[in-house]
Amino acid sequence: MPALPHLISTGMDSGVKNPLQAHNRLFLRNAILLGCSFVAVLLASVTIAFLLSYRTLAPQMIDTVVLAFRGLPTETDYRDLWLRRDMASAPFPDMIEAVALYEQGTRVAEFNRSPRRALPSQIEFLPGQASPPRRQALVDLDASGNWQLYVVGNATLMHSVYRHSLIGMLLISLLGLGLVTLVSYRFQRAISAPMRHLMAVARKIDREEDFTIRAQKGPEDDIGDLVDSFNAMLQRVETRDVQLQSERDRAEKAQVQAQTLAQETRDANQRLEFEVQVRSRVERKLTEFQAYLNAMINSMPSALIAVDEHALITQWNDEASRLSGRALDTALGYSLDEAFPLMSDYMDRLSRALLDKEIQRIERVTWQQDEQELTLDMVIYPLHLAGTIGAVIRIDDVSDKVRLEDMMVQSEKMMSVGGLAAGMAHEINNPLSAVVQSAQTIRRRLSPETAANRKAAEKLGLDLDQLVHYLEERDIPRFLDHILSSGERAAAIVTNMLQFSRQSSSDRQPAPITDLIGRALAIAMSDLNLRQDVKQGNLIIEQHLDAAADLEVPVANTEIEQVVFNLLKNAWQAVQDRHDLTQPGRITIECSHTARHCIIQVSDNGRGMDASTRKRVFEPFFTTKEVGEGTGLGLSVAYFIVTSHHHGQLSVSSTPGAGTTFTIKLPLVDAPDQGA
Numbered sequence: 001m002p003a004l005p006h007l008i009s010t011g012m013d014s015g016v017k018n019p020l021q022a023h024n025r026l027f028l029r030n031a032i033l034l035g036c037s038f039v040a041v042l043l044a045s046v047t048i049a050f051l052l053s054y055r056t057l058a059p060q061m062i063d064t065v066v067l068a069f070r071g072l073p074t075e076t077d078y079r080d081l082w083l084r085r086d087m088a089s090a091p092f093p094d095m096i097e098a099v100a101l102y103e104q105g106t107r108v109a110e111f112n113r114s115p116r117r118a119l120p121s122q123i124e125f126l127p128g129q130a131s132p133p134r135r136q137a138l139v140d141l142d143a144s145g146n147w148q149l150y151v152v153g154n155a156t157l158m159h160s161v162y163r164h165s166l167i168g169m170l171l172i173s174l175l176g177l178g179l180v181t182l183v184s185y186r187f188q189r190a191i192s193a194p195m196r197h198l199m200a201v202a203r204k205i206d207r208e209e210d211f212t213i214r215a216q217k218g219p220e221d222d223i224g225d226l227v228d229s230f231n232a233m234l235q236r237v238e239t240r241d242v243q244l245q246s247e248r249d250r251a252e253k254a255q256v257q258a259q260t261l262a263q264e265t266r267d268a269n270q271r272l273e274f275e276v277q278v279r280s281r282v283e284r285k286l287t288e289f290q291a292y293l294n295a296m297i298n299s300m301p302s303a304l305i306a307v308d309e310h311a312l313i314t315q316w317n318d319e320a321s322r323l324s325g326r327a328l329d330t331a332l333g334y335s336l337d338e339a340f341p342l343m344s345d346y347m348d349r350l351s352r353a354l355l356d357k358e359i360q361r362i363e364r365v366t367w368q369q370d371e372q373e374l375t376l377d378m379v380i381y382p383l384h385l386a387g388t389i390g391a392v393i394r395i396d397d398v399s400d401k402v403r404l405e406d407m408m409v410q411s412e413k414m415m416s417v418g419g420l421a422a423g424m425a426h427e428i429n430n431p432l433s434a435v436v437q438s439a440q441t442i443r444r445r446l447s448p449e450t451a452a453n454r455k456a457a458e459k460l461g462l463d464l465d466q467l468v469h470y471l472e473e474r475d476i477p478r479f480l481d482h483i484l485s486s487g488e489r490a491a492a493i494v495t496n497m498l499q500f501s502r503q504s505s506s507d508r509q510p511a512p513i514t515d516l517i518g519r520a521l522a523i524a525m526s527d528l529n530l531r532q533d534v535k536q537g538n539l540i541i542e543q544h545l546d547a548a549a550d551l552e553v554p555v556a557n558t559e560i561e562q563v564v565f566n567l568l569k570n571a572w573q574a575v576q577d578r579h580d581l582t583q584p585g586r587i588t589i590e591c592s593h594t595a596r597h598c599i600i601q602v603s604d605n606g607r608g609m610d611a612s613t614r615k616r617v618f619e620p621f622f623t624t625k626e627v628g629e630g631t632g633l634g635l636s637v638a639y640f641i642v643t644s645h646h647h648g649q650l651s652v653s654s655t656p657g658a659g660t661t662f663t664i665k666l667p668l669v670d671a672p673d674q675g676a
Contacts, residue, residue, distance in 0.1 A: 045169030574606025
């Protein structure tokens with residue numbers, strides 16, 4: 001039990017305040033109050049002395065002197081004499097320092113005790129009246145206002161009055177403060193004596209630990225009530241001490257019993273602790289092994305999904321989350337077709353694997369994810385575990401593999417067509433040249449402007465002009481133009497076919513790629529009649545070339561211009577055939593680069609392509625246009641130029657009704673031609 005005097009002296013545990021400390025604090029507060037009272041009395045003394053000397057006494061003395069000069073004669077000979085006489089006989093003559101008489105604003109007489117003060121000669125130059133204190137006065141001596149008297153009070157006298165008044169007030173204040181301090185000191189001693197006695201009793205109890213000691217009560221006042229409360233508290237403490245001794249004896253017996261039980265408990269806890277350690281070690285190993293397995297499963301590039309006999313998901317790795325767009329915590333415990341809608345079409349294959357215990361393979365499944373079409377291969381493995389029915393589904397993203405296979409097939413087609421194109425080009429070129437040259441010769445020999453034609457017509461008696469009119473009437477020149485244009489078009493086809501059978505004859509030199517794109521766009525604007533659509537707002541062409549503004553790529557300039565031109569031509573034709581004509585057509589040209597490649601993308605919001613068309617778009621002579629509108633060689637030539645001549649890549653992505661994007665990847669480091 002804590003010592004009672006300690007509780008009284010500190011007041012921290014029992015909440016009882018130390019009376020002596022309270023007494024000291026009371027004394028300190030009284031001292032502060034006396035100090036504040038002295039300061040207040042001092043300020044009041046200064047204020048009263050100032051008001052008596054400067055605010056009240058000085059103005060009244062000046063007004064009294066002014067009244068004494070009301071009967072001052074105004075004759076010139078007697079002015080100075082009367083001023084001196086009245087100054088000598090006026091009440092409080094020492095209060096006046098100077099007097100001046102003014103007639104119509106001009107000084108005519110004066111009396112001045114201070115040689116350092118110069119009185120003004122004109123009224124308008126009189127100094128203003130200072131307030132406070134007011135030491136100057138200007139009064140009219142008659143009703144007409146022609147005579148004025150200017151009086152200046154003595155400042156020394158007023159300062160003396162102020163000083164004596166202030167000293168008297170301070171002496172009175174100090175005397176009152178001393179009396180109050182003496183009374184307060186006697187009052188404090190009367191209170192502190194019982195307090196000291198009470199503290200002495202508390203220290204004795206603390207020293208002897210004898211709670212039978214009591215404090216002596218003094219007068220019947222607040223201190224006496226405090227002593228009664230102190231003695232009553234000692235009585236209760238004495239009673240509690242006896243009870244505590246009794247309880248201590250019982251607690252010692254209980255402690256012996258508790259120690260015995262504690263030893264038994266420690267023995268049991270040691271056995272339990274050993275078992276817990278063993279189980280914790282096993283559980284930690286299992287947790288580490290489970291984490292290791294999860295890390296292996298999540299590190300696999302394939303999506304792994306485990307289901308039970310009810311097709312509820314029990315395992316779900318990161319790749320499954322990526323393909324399905326569903327996180328692990330929102331997939332576990334859900335049905336497979338609900339968590340991964342792709343599997344809803346193959347639930348029968350899952351049931352067959354569970355019932356027959358046979359592996360089910362599903363290849364080339366198309367899955368749309370974030371506007372990107374993926375190709376997936378799926379395998380369903382039944383679980384071979386006693387007492388467990390379930391299956392594991394492995395899903396592989398083979399989109400890149402399919403695209404690579406398509407590119408390989410496309411390359412094989414290009415190589416097979418190359419040999420055919422070489423022979424066909426030579427066989428077709430000779431008769432085609434004869435057709436074109438013959439058509440040109442016919443046009444020349446029908447012209448009336450040629451001298452040889454006119455000479456032959458005159459020899460035969462034929463009017464050549466009438467013949468020309470006949471031919472025009474029968475539309476023969478138009479037919480010849482058709483023959484020439486068709487021949488030139490066929491010649492262009494033959495030239496394109498020859499590109500498949502020969503390596504590029506152009507040297508690849510570093511060139512600004514944005515300049516090549518700009519020239520191709522300019523050619524397209526003139527050849528494809530895009531300018532009119534742009535002016536009418538039916539077509540918007542956007543260019544994003546800032547990312548490759550200073551990029552130079554080793555290319556054959558004319559070939560890359562042809563590739564970009566062909567892509568722009570196809571984009572414009574796709575925009576012309578789009579279904580939604582409420583929005584303007586849009587062609588976007590973007591250029592960027594990585595550490596190893598320059599990337600050019602030509603996108604449109606045209607009609608798009610389905611999967612079958614997209615696979616054949618680079619085949620020679622494949623076209624979706626009507627007969628006579630397209631040859632099917634533009635994209636195949638572009639593909640051959642990019643892949644064979646520049647060792648790059650040309651790919652396409654398209655969604656029906658949403659547009660098409662062609663992507664060109666050109667290496668930034670020139671690669672030598674392979675074969676010649």
